[in-house]
Amino acid sequence: MELLDRYLIAVGQNLPKPQRDDIIRELSENIRSQFEDKEVELGRPLSEVEQEAILKQVGNPLLVAGRYRQDDRSLTLGRRIIGPALFPFYIKVLWFNLGVSSLLTTLVVLALSQAGVRITVSGAISSLFWTVLAQFAVITLIFAGVEKHVSRFPDRWDLRKPQESGLSRLLDHAEPDGAPRISRFQSISHFVAGAVFLVWLRVVTHSPMWMFGAAVGAFRIEPVWHHIYIPFVLVVFAGMIQAAINFIRPDWVRFAVLARAVLSLAGLGILALLATGGPLLTLRDAVLTQAQLRVLHTVNEWFFLYVIMLAIAVACAAILTLGPSVLRTLRGERARQPR
Amino acid sequence: MPADDAQFENLRLELRRGSLVLAVLAQLRSEQYGYTLRKTLADHGLEIDEGTLYPLLRRLETQGLLVSEWREDGKRSKRFYHLSASGKLVLKQLLAEWKSIDSSLNGIVKG
Numbered sequence: 001m002e003l004l005d006r007y008l009i010a011v012g013q014n015l016p017k018p019q020r021d022d023i024i025r026e027l028s029e030n031i032r033s034q035f036e037d038k039e040v041e042l043g044r045p046l047s048e049v050e051q052e053a054i055l056k057q058v059g060n061p062l063l064v065a066g067r068y069r070q071d072d073r074s075l076t077l078g079r080r081i082i083g084p085a086l087f088p089f090y091i092k093v094l095w096f097n098l099g100v101s102s103l104l105t106t107l108v109v110l111a112l113s114q115a116g117v118r119i120t121v122s123g124a125i126s127s128l129f130w131t132v133l134a135q136f137a138v139i140t141l142i143f144a145g146v147e148k149h150v151s152r153f154p155d156r157w158d159l160r161k162p163q164e165s166g167l168s169r170l171l172d173h174a175e176p177d178g179a180p181r182i183s184r185f186q187s188i189s190h191f192v193a194g195a196v197f198l199v200w201l202r203v204v205t206h207s208p209m210w211m212f213g214a215a216v217g218a219f220r221i222e223p224v225w226h227h228i229y230i231p232f233v234l235v236v237f238a239g240m241i242q243a244a245i246n247f248i249r250p251d252w253v254r255f256a257v258l259a260r261a262v263l264s265l266a267g268l269g270i271l272a273l274l275a276t277g278g279p280l281l282t283l284r285d286a287v288l289t290q291a292q293l294r295v296l297h298t299v300n301e302w303f304f305l306y307v308i309m310l311a312i313a314v315a316c317a318a319i320l321t322l323g324p325s326v327l328r329t330l331r332g333e334r335a336r337q338p339r
Numbered sequence: 340m341p342a343d344d345a346q347f348e349n350l351r352l353e354l355r356r357g358s359l360v361l362a363v364l365a366q367l368r369s370e371q372y373g374y375t376l377r378k379t380l381a382d383h384g385l386e387i388d389e390g391t392l393y394p395l396l397r398r399l400e401t402q403g404l405l406v407s408e409w410r411e412d413g414k415r416s417k418r419f420y421h422l423s424a425s426g427k428l429v430l431k432q433l434l435a436e437w438k439s440i441d442s443s444l445n446g447i448v449k450g
Contacts, residue, residue: 023397027393029373029417030377030393031374032415033372033374033375057389058388058389058390064390064394067391068397070394070398070401
């Protein structure tokens, strides 16, 4: 695929569907005219590097698409935190996360109160409020970081890496020798996400309300959670170390692929322990009524299903993101072997 | 870039941004497509990024100041823009405003 086609696809991915084809057609014609002019001037076809230089002048596909959207909404707190180019993505992610977590919290509260667990309105609202606030803060922080990166390095994006796609490719930085690199932005994101998760885990350990919401008074966690706590923290911490190493050495691609594959396997192992470790929750009351036992059974079934779905998601993500890299690494090794 | 240079660059861009629409409208009294328009503006000393100009043309068309049509030109078809009737009127008003600002500024700067 030509560099220009990749560029146009990258712009098109971030454009509204109704105008996408028309905008891409016009942009394509304008850039091709520019290529032709340059070829006439040089008296020969343009090299890929020369084409890339022209595309860099046109601009980061994410920002160019943002200008076409004619949507000037942004998040400003004293100064601009998230600009118009990223704002639509920010809003989508925010609404999706807030929508899902609010729905889940509401469903849990409704199911528990229906089953006779005593939950106060203020308790339900309070747990929902803190969940929403935490998600808003984390998502805003991540997007503010992306915004800062894009504004600081507007020409640091690379279209010569077919293995990466979407936002991460546009945020990546090009290396003059074309050698594969782990994006430093990606490494920072992994490190920050790991740190946020560890802080959240620590908070949940001390204040289970962050996990069980309004039902915190009713439930007690089973010992299986304590068994997986340390391995879980170690896996997240190892992921942070890998991100830190790849921040310093972005050229250690094979190390990153191997480390992520091992960590994904370890994560699956922990989820397998959780899924096979018996009931995950019990009620605080010593003597349980039939109705309470039914609730407990249902809630444990939900948690079990959640763990299984999480395991499938981790496995799929590992196969999709690491599979091509592992294959490429193996092919590269074979190609280098003497015949 | 030192802080003062960055500040100057921001102010310069701000100053140019306002005059850009005027330049584009004035240039499109005769029809052109995006790339040639950009070259013509650059030839007159007004460099403008493709990533800024092409979306601007669409915005001005959405506002009814420009009209466009796809037409064959050479080997390929291109989208040509020219001023609409209301675009001509707005250009006339903007030019009058610009002349008034220019005259006031000259007075202030010389004064």
